[in-house]
Amino acid sequence: MNRVVVTLVGKDHTGIIAAVCNYFADNDINILEIKQTTAQDYINMMMIVDVEKCTKQFSDIAIGLDIVGKKVGCIIKAQHEEIFNMMHRI
Numbered sequence: 001m002n003r004v005v006v007t008l009v010g011k012d013h014t015g016i017i018a019a020v021c022n023y024f025a026d027n028d029i030n031i032l033e034i035k036q037t038t039a040q041d042y043i044n045m046m047m048i049v050d051v052e053k054c055t056k057q058f059s060d061i062a063i064g065l066d067i068v069g070k071k072v073g074c075i076i077k078a079q080h081e082e083i084f085n086m087m088h089r090i
Helices: 016-026 058-072 081-087
Strands: 003-011 030-039 042-050 074-080
Touching (some): 003 016, 016 030
Antiparallel strands (some): 003 042, 003 074, 030 042
């Protein structure tokens, strides 16, 4: 399994999760876990996804998610799980 942590932050509105999930489905990326919180008009979401079957390079996935984010007015970032874990280790 090749796991990636995807984070999304932005102003909440209809269609954000649909746009991200469609991108994942179109690129054979499996969602393993989603955590989402909303506070007033803002959304914060973290997803762990498996990119094992995706034929794109990681950099292309990250660029694709950035484009989706711009379309829906959010910031979407992707990091390899190992790097994410190292950055958040105490």
